[in-house]
Amino acid sequence: MKFKEKFVKKYEKLTNFEEYKNSVENNFARKSVKINTLNYSVNSVRKSLEKDGWILKKIPWCNNGFFIEHETGRRDIGNSDQHKKGMIFSMGAPSMIPAQYFKYGVRSKFLDMCAAPGGKTLNIACLMGGKGYLKANEPNGFRRNILKINMERCGVEKIKFDAQKGEDYLCSEKFDGILLDVPCTGSGLIKGKTAKTKKLLKEWNPKVVEKYARLQKKILRRAYSCLKKKGRIVYVTCSLEPEEDENLIESFLKDHTDCKLIKPARLNGYKIKSGLKNYIKIWPQYYDTNGLFIAVIEKN
Numbered sequence: 001m002k003f004k005e006k007f008v009k010k011y012e013k014l015t016n017f018e019e020y021k022n023s024v025e026n027n028f029a030r031k032s033v034k035i036n037t038l039n040y041s042v043n044s045v046r047k048s049l050e051k052d053g054w055i056l057k058k059i060p061w062c063n064n065g066f067f068i069e070h071e072t073g074r075r076d077i078g079n080s081d082q083h084k085k086g087m088i089f090s091m092g093a094p095s096m097i098p099a100q101y102f103k104y105g106v107r108s109k110f111l112d113m114c115a116a117p118g119g120k121t122l123n124i125a126c127l128m129g130g131k132g133y134l135k136a137n138e139p140n141g142f143r144r145n146i147l148k149i150n151m152e153r154c155g156v157e158k159i160k161f162d163a164q165k166g167e168d169y170l171c172s173e174k175f176d177g178i179l180l181d182v183p184c185t186g187s188g189l190i191k192g193k194t195a196k197t198k199k200l201l202k203e204w205n206p207k208v209v210e211k212y213a214r215l216q217k218k219i220l221r222r223a224y225s226c227l228k229k230k231g232r233i234v235y236v237t238c239s240l241e242p243e244e245d246e247n248l249i250e251s252f253l254k255d256h257t258d259c260k261l262i263k264p265a266r267l268n269g270y271k272i273k274s275g276l277k278n279y280i281k282i283w284p285q286y287y288d289t290n291g292l293f294i295a296v297i298e299k300n
């Protein structure tokens with residue numbers, strides 16, 4: 001695995017580089033699935049998967065999320081009957097965290113502003129439990145189709161779709177919760193000796209990081225203008241770059257004094273290991289998963 005010199009210099013300051021390097025060089029990200037509790041019970045799906053030879057291990061921070069392996073070593077959970085029927089959604093374990101930081105009420109309105117393929121949209125839908133209002137926005141037509149297919153497969157019926165660019169988003173209504181899983185460099189997805197890792201390492205460069213940070217800032221500002229008072233933005237990237245993560249949020253908060261940072265609480269009584277105090281930043285070496293950054297912002 002070839003790390004650019006600039007990358008190494010930067011990452012050595014951000015984390016224990018040896019641990020990081022060992023983790024991303026030696027392992028694939030652990031496979032995991034979230035059970036679609038909108039239409040199925042955790043026990044019935046668990047039994048069905050186990051009958052087919054899948055071995056499930058509970059993810060501590062998510063009641064209906066499991067690390068999953070197969071007794072034969074196969075990794076294609078996406079080809080399983082349970083996946084086809086919409087009983088499960090294959091997603092990284094850290095991705096099951098963000099939706100849990102919203103407050104859910106029977107009439108709450110949610111917007112998922114960068115939604116495809118829809119893993120986190122499903123998480124929100126499950127926590128809404130069929131109540132309230134959910135809109136999923138995705139500007140890329142091809143990805144929006146996948147989002148719609150996934151929502152249909154999982155039986156998410158009470159949902160509206162939108163197709164706007166986040167940075168220009170026009171809202172005729174305000175929301176109690178906005179999920180911003182923004183487009184990013186994806187540096188947290190460097191994991192395992194895969195073609196994707198190779199591409200990410202080859203394309204990594206500080207200019208690209210800055211380009212994404214500029215877009216993310218614009219998207220965050222639009223989301224803010226669509227947020228109700230007391231509403232929350234859960235900002236997420238699969239990047240580990242401070243410019244796209246904590247630095248961006250700090251700069252946003254300086255300009256928006258009516259917003260405050262909410263320190264992410266324990267989930268299921270479980271304290272999620274984070275590289276930062278007031279945010280969640282999961283490095284790949286912590287849980288043998290992809291990396292993820294989460295910030296929770298509330299409007300006064």
Ligand SMILES: C[S@@+](CC[C@H](N)C(=O)[O-])C[C@H]1O[C@@H](n2cnc3c(N)ncnc32)[C@H](O)[C@@H]1O
Pocket residue numbers: 095113114115116117118119120121138139140143164165166167181182183184219
């Ligand atoms: C990290 S992915 C979202 C993953 C999704 N939340 C999930 O959990 O399945 C980011 C998404 O943002 C979309 N996107 C790209 N540019 C955008 C923009 N300017 N505004 C809003 N969304 C954008 C991408 O097409 C992509 O689907």
